[in-house]
Ligand code: CP
């Protein structure tokens with residue numbers, strides 16, 4: 380059975396198919412509504428962390444496609460605490476036709492998948508955020524009419540969002556540059572996980588500590604929070620180190636004139652991104668947020684229909 384836990388284990392052909400399907404489902408929705416291809420299908424949504432976009436867009440996607448979703452918050456099922464992850468997977472997958480889970484440890488979403496009888500989708504872990512990356516590719520595609528040959532520059536923390544963007548960039552033939560403070564690079568495990576995919580794709584990858592170098596000639600400048608969910612205790616230590624990595628007007632002068640600025644949200648305005656940039660004419664952050672809905676419909680239809 381197919382699960383959607385990260386992007387490197389999917390073929391580029393499949394990922395390209397998902398993007399095409401997302402374009403189609405967005406058009407279908409805007410032309411009067413989606414066909415109810417997920418009728419009588421229920422998605423169980425496990426959340427061990429807070430969410431606005433992921434929680435709402437998955438539930439709305441299921442409803443638009445004729446199905447429904449059930450929200451299971453952190454206080455409800457006690458994943459791995461009240462009950463083992465394996466038992467949660469066995470029981471939940473006997474009721475629902477798909478599971479979406481937002482967890483801390485990537486191993487936990489993998490364990491859910493191992494014991495589930497239905498497809499499992501990673502709605503963000505500490506390691507990856509593949510649904511976000513699919514929505515981001517859709518957004519970039521809409522803005523440039525292509526993906527191959529573009530350059531994406533990520534500035535900030537080498538986190539889950541950055542890792543999935545690197546994988547997506549490789550699938551679509553986009554050059555990838557990442558600028559992080561020393562000690563906050565993409566983790567070694569992520570680099571190993573993505574090494575094969577990057578080699579096959581042949582994309583140029585730059586890892587640097589210099590934001591200006593990363594954004595040079597970039598079509599897309601992307602940032603995310605300096606303090607991810609679960610890292611709250613590190614906030615005071617991180618902020619001063621990340622200050623030179625703020626995406627602001629001065630940094631963007633090094634990008635291409637036709638660049639777009641992206642952020643997965645929630646944004647910490649005045650920290651990783653300034654207000655004038657987030658609300659400026661190059662920003663596509665709310666198009667990105669909307670596209671979570673359309674990109675996830677494609678993932679749901681592909682896995683559950
Ligand atoms: N971008 C994103 O995943 O947002 P939420 O945390 O609100 O779901």
Ligand code: NVA
Pocket residue numbers: 503538539540603604606607608643644645
């Ligand atoms: N890197 C952030 C993304 C939030 C959508 C986090 O994990 O908190």
